[in-house]
Amino acid sequence: MLEGTVPPSSSVTASVLLVGPEPGGYDGPRTGTDVPVGPPAMLRAPGLAAALDLLASRPVDCVAVDLGLPDAHHPETWRALRAHSRGAVLLALVDGSEDDAHAGLHLADEVIGRELLVGPPTPRLWRRLLDRARVISELRTSEEATRRMSAILDVLPDAIYCHDPEGIITSWNHGAVQLYGYTSAEVLGRHVDLLHPPDTHEHAPIMSALRRGEPVRALETVRHGKDGVPVHVSLTACPEAGPTGELRGVTVLARDIGDRRYLQDELLRAFMHDGLTGLPNRASLVDRLSRTLARDAAEGRPVAVFFLDLDQFKRINEAQGHVAGDRVLAEIAGRLLRLLPEDGMVARLGGDEFVLVSRDTDTAAAAAIADRIFAALAAPVRLEGRAVHISASMGIAVSPPLDPDAESLLRHADAAMYEAKARGRSRSQIFDVSFAERSRDQLSLSGDLRDALARDRLEVHYQPIVALDGQRLVGVEALARWNHPTRGMVPPSEFVPLAEHSGFVCELDRWVLARACRQVRAGQVAGTLPDGVRVSVNLSARSLADPDLVALVRAVLDAEELSADSLVLEITETALLQDIATARRSLQGLRGLGVGIALDDFGTGYSSLSFLRELPVTQVKIDRSFVCNVARNQEDRLITQSIVDLAAGLGLETVAEGVETEDQRALLLRLGCANAQGHLWSRALPLAEVLAQASLGSPVAPLVPGRHAARRGHPGRRWGRAGWRRTPVAGAGPAVLPGGVPGTVxxxxxxxxxxxxxxxxxxxxxxxxxxxxxxxxxxxxxxxxxxxxxxxxxxxxxxxxxxxxxxxxxxxxxxxxxxxxxxxxxxxxxxxxxxxxxxxxxxxxxxxxxxxxxxxxxxxxxxxxxxxxxxxxxxxxxxxxxxxxxxxxxxxxxxxxxxxxxxxxxxxxxxxxx
Structure with missing residues (x-):
C-alpha cells in the first residue's frame, strides 16, 4: 500500500489503471474490468474520460497513461487525473516519438517506455509497475517531509546550521541569517571560525567532544555577527555519526539569549544599584569596598570613606513634593560623580545618604576632599525657576588606622556624621573612637527609655506653683523623672531630647499626662490636695501637632475622672511657631474642653501679645532668664514689668519661673506678678512630699536656699550698652576662624x-x-x-x-x-x-x-x-x-x-x- 493513497477494495491488495489502447496480441477485457490474474489487479480504460469516471468510484495505486491518446497532450487532462487519482502515481507511456513540449512529459511522476506493455499483462509486469510507483511515492513523501522540515526550520527563531567534521558550513537556515546577519551565500563553504570572536579557543574542545559522540548542550557563549557586534547565544551541537561511528557532520542550534542576558544584567543592576541616581547601593558598596580594602591594605595604601547626609532634606519633600526631592538627589549624585577620583566610588545608601570612597587618601588628604565636596554642594539647585540651597553633614573614616573592614568603616563614618550634625550641621567630622562609644551609649539609653516607658518605670515629680501674695499652693508642675537601674537618675535635659530624637516623645507626653491626672485626682479624692490646685503638664511640639491631641486629652480626663479645669497644658513659643495654624486648632479644641493653656518660657521667642490674642492662652510663664537677675538688673526688671503689664491687660495669669531668692520673690510681688515657682520653695518632688510641706491652705514657706541660674543666650558673648565684647567661657580656648586660624573679635x-x-x-x-x-x-x-x-x-x-x-x-x-x-x-x-x-x-x-x-x-x-x-x-x-x-x-x-x-x-x- 502506497502512502497517501486510498485503500483498494478488499478483494485485492493493489491495483493499476491502464489508460490507452490494448497492447498488441492481447485479447482480454476491454473496459473498466478487473483482469483476473490475481494480485496485483489491473484496470483498463480506453480513454481519459473513462479513466476519470472509474477513478471517481474506485481508488487505485498507479495510473499509467499512454501519451498517444488524442487528449493526453492537454495540461488540463493531467491536472484532472491528478485531482481524481487521490494520490496515485501517474506514469506516462511513451515510444520516444513525442514532442518535448508534450504536457505529459512534465506533469507525470515518471516516464516509461510503452514497450513494457507489449504482450499479455502478467502479474510480474504489474508488480514492476507497482514497484516503480512505490519508489516514486516514497520519494515524493520524503521530498515533502524535507520541504516541510525546511519550512519549519526557516520559521524557527533559532539559528540552525550544519558543518562537516572540518568545520565547513554546509547548511544555514533563516534564523541563522537573522541572528548573525550573514546570508546563506555568504557562509556556505566557509569555516565556523567566521562566527567566533578573536582570541577564542572554544572550537577545538567542542569538536573533541563531538568526535567522542558527546553532544554539547546549552553552552552559553559569545559569537560575532556580520557587523562585529557580540551576540550572546546558547549553543547545542549534536554529532552525526557514520556507519562505523566516525563523525560525518554536526548540527548546531544557536539560541539568542541577548534579551535574557540583558534582563539578568538589569536585575543585577537593580539589585546592586539605586534606581533613582544609578549609583551603587549599599550591597554593591560593601562588596566593592571590601575588595578595595583587602587589596589596598595588603599594599599599605590608605582608604577614606566619606558619609554624607543632606541637612533637613525631608523639608524639601514636605514643601515641594517628592518629585522635586528626587530631582535634588539626582543633581547631588551628578555633582558627586563629577568630583569622584578616577579610582574612587560614589554610592547612595537610600534616602538622602551618600557615601564616597577615595583610595590613597590619608586623614590630611581627606580633609581637603571634604572641602571640595562642600564646594560642589554650595551652588543652589534650580527647581522650577527657584533656587534651593543644599548643605550636608559629613563623617569621615580612614583605614588605617581603622580596621580595613567595610561594614565597620561605614559605621564609623556614620557615627562621625552624626557627630557633625550634633556640632551644628553643614560640617565634616573625622571619626574618633569616642563617637562610636557615644552613639552606642545613646542607642542603648534610648532602648532603656523605651523599655522604662513600656514597663511604667518612670516617675512624675511635682514642683509647687505658689501665689506670691499669700504664698499659697495654687498649682503643681508635673515633671518626668527617670531613675535608671544602673546609671541612677538620668536628668530630663538628657532623656527628653533623646525621646524627641528617637521619635517617641509623644508617648512620653501621654504617659506623664495620664500619670499626673491620676495622682492629682487621687489627692483630690483623699482630701490632701487643696481646692483649686491645678496640675500643669508640658506638651512637646510633636504632641501639639498631633491631630488627635484633643481626643487624647479628653480620653485621659474621662479615664482618670479629673475635671478639665484642674489641668493646664504648657507649650513653648517655639512649638507654637512651628505650625501656627495647627497649634491654633489644637489649642481651641483644648480650651473647648475647659483645659488651661500656659505659654512657657515667655520672652525667649517673640513678644507680640496682640498676636497671642489670636490664640486661646490663659497663662504666661515668665522665663527664668529674666527672673534670675530681676532684682539686680534694670533691663531684666523692665522686661519682666512689661510682660506682667501686658499679661494683665490681656487678662492672662502670670507665673515667674526659676525664683530662687527672697529678693526676687519680693520684687516680683511688687511688679504685680501673681504666681511663681522655683527652688525658693521646693525642687520637684513626689506629690506626697510636696503636699506634706504645704499643709491645706496654709502659706508655703521657702524650703530650699536660693541660688542663681545661668543666663540663657550665646555662651561667651554679650551685647549691652557697651556694645560687642568678648567674655570668657569656662573651658573654652581662643576663637577659631575658618581654616583653623585662632582669632578674636x-x-x-x-x-x-x-x-x-x-x-x-x-x-x-x-x-x-x-x-x-x-x-x-x-x-x-x-x-x-x-x-x-x-x-x-x-x-x-x-x-x-x-x-x-x-x-x-x-x-x-x-x-x-x-x-x-x-x-x-x-x-x-x-x-x-x-x-x-x-x-x-x-x-x-x-x-x-x-x-x-x-x-x-x-x-x-x-x-x-x-x-x-x-x-x-x-x-x-x-x-x-x-x-x-x-x-x-x-x-x-x-x-x-x-x-x-x-x-x-x-x-x-x-x-x-x-
Whole structure:
C-alpha cells in the first residue's frame, strides 16, 4: 500500500489503471474490468474520460497513461487525473516519438517506455509497475517531509546550521541569517571560525567532544555577527555519526539569549544599584569596598570613606513634593560623580545618604576632599525657576588606622556624621573612637527609655506653683523623672531630647499626662490636695501637632475622672511657631474642653501679645532668664514689668519661673506678678512630699536656699550698652576662624546700638510696625534702649521680636533656607503687622549669623528671600552684618542689595546706602 493513497477494495491488495489502447496480441477485457490474474489487479480504460469516471468510484495505486491518446497532450487532462487519482502515481507511456513540449512529459511522476506493455499483462509486469510507483511515492513523501522540515526550520527563531567534521558550513537556515546577519551565500563553504570572536579557543574542545559522540548542550557563549557586534547565544551541537561511528557532520542550534542576558544584567543592576541616581547601593558598596580594602591594605595604601547626609532634606519633600526631592538627589549624585577620583566610588545608601570612597587618601588628604565636596554642594539647585540651597553633614573614616573592614568603616563614618550634625550641621567630622562609644551609649539609653516607658518605670515629680501674695499652693508642675537601674537618675535635659530624637516623645507626653491626672485626682479624692490646685503638664511640639491631641486629652480626663479645669497644658513659643495654624486648632479644641493653656518660657521667642490674642492662652510663664537677675538688673526688671503689664491687660495669669531668692520673690510681688515657682520653695518632688510641706491652705514657706541660674543666650558673648565684647567661657580656648586660624573679635566704639534703637523708636512714634529678628543679647539691649516705648507698640500689635537663632533653625536648620517656611513664619508675621500699620520695617541679623557660622551659600539665599519680601510686600529691611568676620560681604556689595544696612564692629552702626 502506497502512502497517501486510498485503500483498494478488499478483494485485492493493489491495483493499476491502464489508460490507452490494448497492447498488441492481447485479447482480454476491454473496459473498466478487473483482469483476473490475481494480485496485483489491473484496470483498463480506453480513454481519459473513462479513466476519470472509474477513478471517481474506485481508488487505485498507479495510473499509467499512454501519451498517444488524442487528449493526453492537454495540461488540463493531467491536472484532472491528478485531482481524481487521490494520490496515485501517474506514469506516462511513451515510444520516444513525442514532442518535448508534450504536457505529459512534465506533469507525470515518471516516464516509461510503452514497450513494457507489449504482450499479455502478467502479474510480474504489474508488480514492476507497482514497484516503480512505490519508489516514486516514497520519494515524493520524503521530498515533502524535507520541504516541510525546511519550512519549519526557516520559521524557527533559532539559528540552525550544519558543518562537516572540518568545520565547513554546509547548511544555514533563516534564523541563522537573522541572528548573525550573514546570508546563506555568504557562509556556505566557509569555516565556523567566521562566527567566533578573536582570541577564542572554544572550537577545538567542542569538536573533541563531538568526535567522542558527546553532544554539547546549552553552552552559553559569545559569537560575532556580520557587523562585529557580540551576540550572546546558547549553543547545542549534536554529532552525526557514520556507519562505523566516525563523525560525518554536526548540527548546531544557536539560541539568542541577548534579551535574557540583558534582563539578568538589569536585575543585577537593580539589585546592586539605586534606581533613582544609578549609583551603587549599599550591597554593591560593601562588596566593592571590601575588595578595595583587602587589596589596598595588603599594599599599605590608605582608604577614606566619606558619609554624607543632606541637612533637613525631608523639608524639601514636605514643601515641594517628592518629585522635586528626587530631582535634588539626582543633581547631588551628578555633582558627586563629577568630583569622584578616577579610582574612587560614589554610592547612595537610600534616602538622602551618600557615601564616597577615595583610595590613597590619608586623614590630611581627606580633609581637603571634604572641602571640595562642600564646594560642589554650595551652588543652589534650580527647581522650577527657584533656587534651593543644599548643605550636608559629613563623617569621615580612614583605614588605617581603622580596621580595613567595610561594614565597620561605614559605621564609623556614620557615627562621625552624626557627630557633625550634633556640632551644628553643614560640617565634616573625622571619626574618633569616642563617637562610636557615644552613639552606642545613646542607642542603648534610648532602648532603656523605651523599655522604662513600656514597663511604667518612670516617675512624675511635682514642683509647687505658689501665689506670691499669700504664698499659697495654687498649682503643681508635673515633671518626668527617670531613675535608671544602673546609671541612677538620668536628668530630663538628657532623656527628653533623646525621646524627641528617637521619635517617641509623644508617648512620653501621654504617659506623664495620664500619670499626673491620676495622682492629682487621687489627692483630690483623699482630701490632701487643696481646692483649686491645678496640675500643669508640658506638651512637646510633636504632641501639639498631633491631630488627635484633643481626643487624647479628653480620653485621659474621662479615664482618670479629673475635671478639665484642674489641668493646664504648657507649650513653648517655639512649638507654637512651628505650625501656627495647627497649634491654633489644637489649642481651641483644648480650651473647648475647659483645659488651661500656659505659654512657657515667655520672652525667649517673640513678644507680640496682640498676636497671642489670636490664640486661646490663659497663662504666661515668665522665663527664668529674666527672673534670675530681676532684682539686680534694670533691663531684666523692665522686661519682666512689661510682660506682667501686658499679661494683665490681656487678662492672662502670670507665673515667674526659676525664683530662687527672697529678693526676687519680693520684687516680683511688687511688679504685680501673681504666681511663681522655683527652688525658693521646693525642687520637684513626689506629690506626697510636696503636699506634706504645704499643709491645706496654709502659706508655703521657702524650703530650699536660693541660688542663681545661668543666663540663657550665646555662651561667651554679650551685647549691652557697651556694645560687642568678648567674655570668657569656662573651658573654652581662643576663637577659631575658618581654616583653623585662632582669632578674636575686635572691639570698636559703642555707638551703633543706640543709632539702631533711635531708628526703631522714631518709627514706632510715627506709627510704624517693627519686626526685630536678632540674637538674645541684641534684643535685650534694644529693649533697654527703647525703654517703655516698645511695650505700647507690642500691645497694639506693632512690635514683634523673634530669636534669630530659632528662626534660622526653622528656615534651614544648618541647610538650605526654605521659601515656604520663610513665608510661613516671617511672611505671616509681616501680614499680621500690616493689620496695625501700613508701614512695616524689619531689622534682621540672619545673614550675619549665617556668615559667622561659615555658611555663605545659605546667607546669600536668605539675602534673596529678604529682597523678594521687600519687592512683594513693600517692607523696608535693615540687615545686620559683622563687618569684622572674614566671610562678611563687601560694604558696596551689600549696600546695593538693601536700602538699609547695619554693620557690627563692636556694636551695630546704622548706615543708609547711598
Amino acid at each position: 575686635p572691639a570698636t566704639p559703642p555707638d551703633a546700638g543706640h543709632q539702631v534703637a533711635e531708628a526703631v523708636r522714631a518709627g514706632l512714634e510715627a506709627g510704624e510696625a517693627w519686626l526685630v529678628v536678632a540674637t538674645d543679647e541684641h534684643r535685650e539691649a534694644l529693649r533697654a534702649a527703647l525703654g517703655p516705648d516698645h511695650v505700647a507698640a507690642a500691645v497694639r500689635g506693632g512690635y514683634v521680636e523673634l530669636d534669630a537663632a530659632d528662626i534660622l533653625a526653622r528656615l534651614c536648620d544648618g541647610g538650605a533656607p526654605s521659601r515656604e517656611r520663610f513665608d510661613g513664619s516671617i511672611g505671616e508675621l509681616v501680614r499680621h503687622l500690616h493689620r496695625s500699620s501700613t508701614t512695616v520695617r524689619i531689622y534682621a541679623e540672619l545673614t550675619g549669623l549665617l556668615q559667622q557660622h561659615d555658611e555663605p551659600a545659605a546667607a546669600s539665599a536668605v539675602e534673596g528671600l529678604w529682597e523678594e519680601l521687600e519687592d512683594v510686600t513693600g517692607v523696608s529691611v535693615w540687615c545686620g552684618y559683622d563687618a569684622d568676620h572674614p566671610l562678611a560681604l563687601r560694604h558696596a556689595e551689600v549696600c546695593t542689595r538693601h536700602e538699609h544696612v547695619a554693620w557690627h564692629h563692636g556694636t551695630l552702626r546704622g548706615s543708609t546706602a547711598s
